[in-house]
Amino acid sequence: MSTGFHALTISQVRRETADAVSLCFTVPDALKPLFAFKPGQHLTLRADLDGQDVRRNYSICAAPQEGELRVAIKRVTGGLFSGFANAGLIAGAVMEVMPPHGAFTWTFDPAHAGHYVGFAGGSGITPVLSLLKTALLTEPNSRFTLLYGNRDTSSIIFLEELAALKDRFMGRLSILHFLEDEEEEVELFNGRLDAAKCADLLDRVIPVADVTAFFICGPGPMMDAVEKSLLDRGVAREKVLLERFTIDRPDAAQVAATAARAAEAAGAKVTLVLDGRRRSITFDPALGNILENARAAGLPAPYACKAGVCATCRGKLVSGKVEMGANYGLTQAEVDAGYILTCQSVPVGSDVVVDYDG
Ligand code: FES
CATH class of the missing domain: 3.40.50.80 (Nucleotide-binding domain of ferredoxin-NADP reductase (FNR) module)
Incomplete structure (x- = not known):
């Protein structure tokens, strides 16, 4: 998955219910291979709202055969992005969109009867x-x-x-x-x-x-x-x-356990690979996890929920060990293949190498 955002024009804003819209994006020919999707995957959208960099994941509602890239956004109470999308968006607007990702998918086979x-x-x-x-x-x-x-x-x-x-x-x-x-x-x-x-x-x-x-x-x-x-x-x-779109907020014991895990990792060396470049950083426990450390070091590591749900921050653990907190975003097969959620992971020991391109 490319980690970057791309500016896509919204070709249609369709009201689906009183509190939900769907947005269809125009994908230029040059970006079509990057934005090809599997059924069930989602897009990360980004906008600057009230001075904040706000990112949210929204699922694609189309089938790949339909030839359109469309997501649905339901307004949630107090939701900054969903409120903006439901009230302020019109066709022709340009939005920052990350290529499709997500493991909630299935490989369908024309020969199969199921x-x-x-x-x-x-x-x-x-x-x-x-x-x-x-x-x-x-x-x-x-x-x-x-x-x-x-x-x-x-x-x-x-x-x-x-x-x-x-x-x-x-x-x-x-x-x-x-x-x-x-x-x-x-x-x-x-x-x-x-x-x-x-x-x-x-x-x-x-x-x-x-x-x-x-x-x-x-x-x-x-x-x-x-x-x-x-x-x-x-x-x-x-x-x-x-x-899962959302999870319950962690309780006090979970927050304390996360902080304790991070404290033990103070000073650990972590090497990150992103967009083909390699960079070593020293883990700062005050920042909490590998994702925040990467971003504080100036690396544009991808993220959306920061809560272990969306898997946008997924990276492959190439060497070393990490401890991962909440994981609602990776399948067991991905975990077995060495993938981690960097927003939930802290290094254990000092030879950790995480590849965001993997
Ligand atoms: S940013 Fe969503 S799981 Fe890490």
């Missing part, structure tokens, strides 16, 4: 929609079941697009809506996608053993409930893919 299931809550539909469309467009003999939770009908993002997809892929796409504030005739579809509801659905509606992969994105408690229900039913972990 059944995919998506659990989405609110704006969690965005990457799931990308995967859903890609599955149905790529694998003519596969089907997809979407279970989609929202507050009420007016808050359903992509309601019309989903209805059109259902017509287009008749017999291959099933969509079940769950609304918290509206009464449905069938009791199963009323209320939140909580643990009890998930268990009920997996026992009565979804033939768990026949499912090729589950894609889960939405509020944390919903994701935890679905994940636990699936693992309790013996579904293999590699078939359960999760994409």
Whole structure:
């Protein structure tokens, strides 16, 4: 992944619901290879707002076959970037965009006939929609079941697009809506996608053993409930893919543990490779982690959430050891391959080499 931002023009701002818009970007021919994406991946967007360098990750909602680069942004209470995007953006504006990245994806194969299931809550539909469309467009003999939770009908993002997809892929796409504030005739579809509801659905509606992969994105408690229900039913972990947008703030004990880890690493030598250049720094525990040390040394190391969720700060540990705090952003395969989240890592010992280009 290139670590840099590129200035892209917004070709369309489309209102999806009262508090969500989607943005489509024009990608110049020269940048098309760099901005080619896998379904389910996201973009890091950057803007200067109120004098701050604000970065956020937003999932792509298109399938690669659709030929457009589009993300959806839901306004969150007090959200600087999401408020700006929902109120102040118009077509023709230019935005700083990092090339697509993220591991919430799947390799679809035209020869495969499978059944995919998506659990989405609110704006969690965005990457799931990308995967859903890609599955149905790529694998003519596969089907997809979407279970989609929202507050009420007016808050359903992509309601019309989903209805059109259902017509287009008749017999291959099933969509079940769950609304918290509206009464449905069938009791199963009323209320939140909580643990009890998930268990009920997996026992009565979804033939768990026949499912090729589950894609889960939405509020944390919903994701935890679905994940636990699936693992309790013996579904293999590699078939359960999760994409978290947010996590709870670390508690006091976690903050203290992080500070203690950083203190032990005081003075350690860390070598960083970024955009082909190599640079050695001395770890300063006051800065907390490798990412902040890199940036304080003037290296434009990439980041967005700084909370262990988005994996924008991912680097490959080429030698030495690190201790990593929260990790919601890397898959087990990436961890096994030596990748670390630099916003969560401190060196252990002195021969640490981290390659951001790796
Ligand atoms: S910046 Fe998001 S995981 Fe490190």
